[in-house]
Amino acid sequence: MVEDVTDLYREFGDERVPPGQHESSKFPVLSKGATPSWTRETWSFDVWGAVENELTLSYDAFRDLPATTQRQDFHCVTGWTALDCEFTGVPFPAIAERASVHDDAVHVLFHALDGYTTDLPLEDCNRPEVLFAYGRDGEDLAAEHGGPLRVVTPHKYAYKGAKWVDGVEFLTEPEHGYWEERGYSVTADPWNQERYG
Ligand SMILES: Nc1nc2c(c(=O)[nH]1)N[C@H]1C(S)=C(S)[C@@H](COP(=O)(O)O)O[C@H]1N2
Numbered sequence: 728m729v730e731d732v733t734d735l736y737r738e739f740g741d742e743r744v745p746p747g748q749h750e751s752s753k754f755p756v757l758s759k760g761a762t763p764s765w766t767r768e769t770w771s772f773d774v775w776g777a778v779e780n781e782l783t784l785s786y787d788a789f790r791d792l793p794a795t796t797q798r799q800d801f802h803c804v805t806g807w808t809a810l811d812c813e814f815t816g817v818p819f820p821a822i823a824e825r826a827s828v829h830d831d832a833v834h835v836l837f838h839a840l841d842g843y844t845t846d847l848p849l850e851d852c853n854r855p856e857v858l859f860a861y862g863r864d865g866e867d868l869a870a871e872h873g874g875p876l877r878v879v880t881p882h883k884y885a886y887k888g889a890k891w892v893d894g895v896e897f898l899t900e901p902e903h904g905y906w907e908e909r910g911y912s913v914t915a916d917p918w919n920q921e922r923y924g
């Protein structure tokens with residue numbers, strides 16, 4: 728069953744396609760560098776920082792977690808929006824709950840295999856539409872789009888969605904990721920055009 732969450736824009740604005748964005752019929756690839764390699768045997772998903780239970784999940788253990796499939800929109804800060812993307816994966820709140828996040832955690836830093844990082848306030852992550860996604864349109868996520876695992880953030884510009892994600896760090900003070908250190912917005916609300924910090 729596919730859950731349609733494309734109406735989440737109503738929380739943020741009147742238009743499904745945020746201001747200054749144009750609808751793209753394609754789903755382009757945007758990476759700061761090369762697609763990293765990985766192996767199923769050595770890959771692990773780690774959760775650490777301000778948590779009661781640090782997690783290390785193997786590829787198979789991650790794929791065994793309860794998953795959901797959602798229809799979502801995808802907004803790149805460079806101006807294109809891809810509507811109706813179908814992602815399958817594990818919601819952020821399920822991971823946070825499993826790790827038992829400390830009460831004083833306020834921020835999250837995502838880590839990826841290519842060295843990319845991105846950060847968000849915890850309250851912006853703790854929503855069911857933020858997925859650790861391993862599937863798109865019924866197939867395993869393509870390597871260039873972040874396979875084996877990526878984050879998707881339909882309520883934020885897509886640079887918040889780390890491709891090749893393999894780690895999540897819970898923080899008691901904000902720390903900034905790759906683009907955020909280079910002047911991009913920490914909160915990145917597309918309907919408020921929060922492109923730059
Ligand atoms: N690890 C990693 N994640 C990343 C990036 C990256 O360079 N490395 N680029 C970001 C940007 S700017 C965008 S728009 C989306 C693009 O996702 P796509 O290539 O699947 O369209 O991934 C985001 N996640």
Ligand SMILES: [Mo]
Pocket residue numbers: 757803804805885886
């Ligand atoms: Mo982007």
